[in-house]
Amino acid sequence: MSSPDPIAATRMASANDPAGPVRVIAVASGKGGVGKTSVSVNLAMSLQNSGQRVLLLDTDLGLANVDVMLGLSPRFTLSDVFAGRCELADTLIEGPNGLLVVPAASGKRHMTELTPAQHIGLVHAFSQLDMPIDVMVVDNAAGIADSVLTFCQAAQDVVVVVCDEPASVTDAYALIKVLSRERGVTRVQVLANQVGHPSEGRQLYDKLERVTSKFLDVTMNYLGAIPRDEWLRRAIQRQEAVVDAFPAAPSAMAFREIAKRAEKWQTPAGPRGHVEFFMERLIPTARSATA
Numbered sequence: 001m002s003s004p005d006p007i008a009a010t011r012m013a014s015a016n017d018p019a020g021p022v023r024v025i026a027v028a029s030g031k032g033g034v035g036k037t038s039v040s041v042n043l044a045m046s047l048q049n050s051g052q053r054v055l056l057l058d059t060d061l062g063l064a065n066v067d068v069m070l071g072l073s074p075r076f077t078l079s080d081v082f083a084g085r086c087e088l089a090d091t092l093i094e095g096p097n098g099l100l101v102v103p104a105a106s107g108k109r110h111m112t113e114l115t116p117a118q119h120i121g122l123v124h125a126f127s128q129l130d131m132p133i134d135v136m137v138v139d140n141a142a143g144i145a146d147s148v149l150t151f152c153q154a155a156q157d158v159v160v161v162v163c164d165e166p167a168s169v170t171d172a173y174a175l176i177k178v179l180s181r182e183r184g185v186t187r188v189q190v191l192a193n194q195v196g197h198p199s200e201g202r203q204l205y206d207k208l209e210r211v212t213s214k215f216l217d218v219t220m221n222y223l224g225a226i227p228r229d230e231w232l233r234r235a236i237q238r239q240e241a242v243v244d245a246f247p248a249a250p251s252a253m254a255f256r257e258i259a260k261r262a263e264k265w266q267t268p269a270g271p272r273g274h275v276e277f278f279m280e281r282l283i284p285t286a287r288s289a290t291a
Helices: 006-016 036-049 078-082 109-113 116-128 146-153 166-183 198-215 230-237 250-263 279-290
Strands: 023-028 054-059 100-102 135-140 157-162 187-195 219-227
Touching (some): 023 036, 036 054, 036 250, 078 109, 146 166, 157 198, 166 198
Parallel strands (some): 054 100, 157 187
16 A cells, blocks of 8 residues: 655645745754754654644755655655756655655765755745645754855754864854854854753853854854763664654653744744745735734
């Protein structure tokens, strides 16, 4: 028996539930190896499990692994979209608990060499998805490549993941500096990952905030910390989100708390005048607010 088509299911739902504004959360890091993709997967799954309709987009265009972490086998990826072999909607696959995933490609070097115009084109392509989505979580590549900057700029909220390594904090500051000075990002959420103690996460944030407040015009917010957890490692080996595999684990409880905080963020009031995911869905909101 074939599995249900997630596109058909969401379009059926949209008949009685018109597509509204989508909150877009970009997850990024200055340094690789800080657990950014694990954060993206578990944040998206926590939001999905809380009743939100969530799309998880993998934009680590050359070294994608969201599909691997969730045990999915995509037929098409973003590489196929850029090669003209399919439309963006064709890449959508349904993950655990109804989570929708748009996978990127791994080991495709040409995907890391896309032009800035192609990155913007991908952002605009999401406006064509006629689906009732509440939240999109964007898992970015590490570093300050143009794709990272564009996808963070096109989101309403940017979560920067740090861990207790000097290079992680230094590179996180570099990312925030470039986002602020070159892309006009004025607000950043900081999430400490793999911490041994909750106070360690706050110390990492304080260290980063001291430097940014001195040199940058950015509002920083401490989102919280995810503890170093053997259960999280086991969940990764099982290719599952820890919030599903081991819901009582300390890391799972921390991810659910982070998701609760994210749900309280203010809904975008309208387009901000630059490249933005799902921009067309924001325009009716702005019109109704001024009517």
